[in-house]
Amino acid sequence: MVALIISICTKDKLKNKKPNNMFQKILTRIVIIAFAWIVLFLIANKAKADLTYKTYAGTGAYPGFPGNGGTLYYGTVLSTGTVSQLNYNWSGGYILDSGRSDRVIVNFYGYITIPDTGSQAIQFYLYADDGVYMKIDGTVVINDWNEQGGATWNYVSTDQTLTGGQTYYIDAWWYENGGGASFKLYWDQSGSVALVPSSAYSTTAPTPTSGITSSQQTIVNNAKAKTGEGIYIDQAGDNLDLDIIQDGDNNLIIGTDLSTNAQIIGDDNTINILQENGGNVLGLDLNGNNNLLNIDQNQNQTALINIVGDSNDVALNQMPYLSAGEHFADVNIQGDSNTLNLTQQGVGDKILFVETGSNNSVTVNQKDNGEHFLDIKLTNNHTVGVVQEGSGNHSGTIDLSGNTSSVDLHQQGSSNQNYILEQQCASTSCSTTVVQQ
Numbered sequence: 001m002v003a004l005i006i007s008i009c010t011k012d013k014l015k016n017k018k019p020n021n022m023f024q025k026i027l028t029r030i031v032i033i034a035f036a037w038i039v040l041f042l043i044a045n046k047a048k049a050d051l052t053y054k055t056y057a058g059t060g061a062y063p064g065f066p067g068n069g070g071t072l073y074y075g076t077v078l079s080t081g082t083v084s085q086l087n088y089n090w091s092g093g094y095i096l097d098s099g100r101s102d103r104v105i106v107n108f109y110g111y112i113t114i115p116d117t118g119s120q121a122i123q124f125y126l127y128a129d130d131g132v133y134m135k136i137d138g139t140v141v142i143n144d145w146n147e148q149g150g151a152t153w154n155y156v157s158t159d160q161t162l163t164g165g166q167t168y169y170i171d172a173w174w175y176e177n178g179g180g181a182s183f184k185l186y187w188d189q190s191g192s193v194a195l196v197p198s199s200a201y202s203t204t205a206p207t208p209t210s211g212i213t214s215s216q217q218t219i220v221n222n223a224k225a226k227t228g229e230g231i232y233i234d235q236a237g238d239n240l241d242l243d244i245i246q247d248g249d250n251n252l253i254i255g256t257d258l259s260t261n262a263q264i265i266g267d268d269n270t271i272n273i274l275q276e277n278g279g280n281v282l283g284l285d286l287n288g289n290n291n292l293l294n295i296d297q298n299q300n301q302t303a304l305i306n307i308v309g310d311s312n313d314v315a316l317n318q319m320p321y322l323s324a325g326e327h328f329a330d331v332n333i334q335g336d337s338n339t340l341n342l343t344q345q346g347v348g349d350k351i352l353f354v355e356t357g358s359n360n361s362v363t364v365n366q367k368d369n370g371e372h373f374l375d376i377k378l379t380n381n382h383t384v385g386v387v388q389e390g391s392g393n394h395s396g397t398i399d400l401s402g403n404t405s406s407v408d409l410h411q412q413g414s415s416n417q418n419y420i421l422e423q424q425c426a427s428t429s430c431s432t433t434v435v436q437q
């Protein structure tokens, strides 16, 4: 992309000068050709919703092939290309562009991404003439290397435990001896048997993203829409001690007007909030300095916390009693030198957004099983420590736009861990440590 921008600038510059300079004309042509090559390069390298294939000459019935440890008798690749789906009935015709209709072997390979989220039990269904042998991430899913006519079904796999949103390597071998030839791959991913869609395939592994998933966004929207009986806080003053315990389900703490958060204005206050049982919602605006805020919420919690002020100490613990549920927290701080300790734990999805001013210290721990999503935006002089653990998918986005920040990110316990770190640092005092286990 940098190369593209430089090319365009150079071209514009040349337009404004006298056109009869031969050197400039040649340079202009070079720039245009370079631009075209870059565009072609970018198009060629875009991952396609396809599988790659290679065709080989076969030897007849039960030919040797590398998929199960054997070797090809004829190792020369006859043709190669991509297919958008495994949905072929060649009858007696040529197999792809191999130039052969009998005694052919084809290897289809690439990546398969499972739709939706969470662990799924998926069976694969095969219609094939003749044999097929297929692995997903090294596990044999189809072992049907046989002489046969196409039928519904030539083979039905056992349940394969695969995770929605995850990408796996797929390696399928197929052979044709004589007569008819076909290969169709189905699955029961969504509750009924259907062709594996082309959208599931890719020739290269897709670039991971750390964005919030649609199911996580639904949790956020439902939590934010909550209304009902509750405690409405509107407090002003300094050096106050506020202790609130709400027991029972669907506890709500919010301001006098349900459209605003509970409001606390003042300095040097100590605020302890405990919401027990399930379905808790806390909306809190804190405007002041040197406040101590301790929040414990039990299960299915939502916390929307806005702080304007400096040197506040905030401890938020969602799920201190280790029961199951989902947690959503959005902590927004406009101020400096604040200390944040945010813990989300217990089985269930966890979602956390944090935005802060300068010189803040942010510690985040998302643990136990569930899908973990984290989005932190910071300006100057921060110390950030994040741990995401447990077997669910982990996604972390940390955006640092200032200097002298230190980030320590650990993701562990899941096979699907993605993060995006953006750090704009003009000094040498920014440091980042990322550990994925």
Ligand SMILES: [Ca+2]
Pocket (backbone or CB within 6 Å): 091, 092, 093, 101, 102, 103, 176, 177, 178, 179, 180, 181
């Ligand atoms: Ca044939």
Ligand SMILES: [Ca+2]
Pocket (backbone or CB within 6 Å): 129, 130, 148, 176, 177, 178, 179, 180, 181
């Ligand atoms: Ca056949």
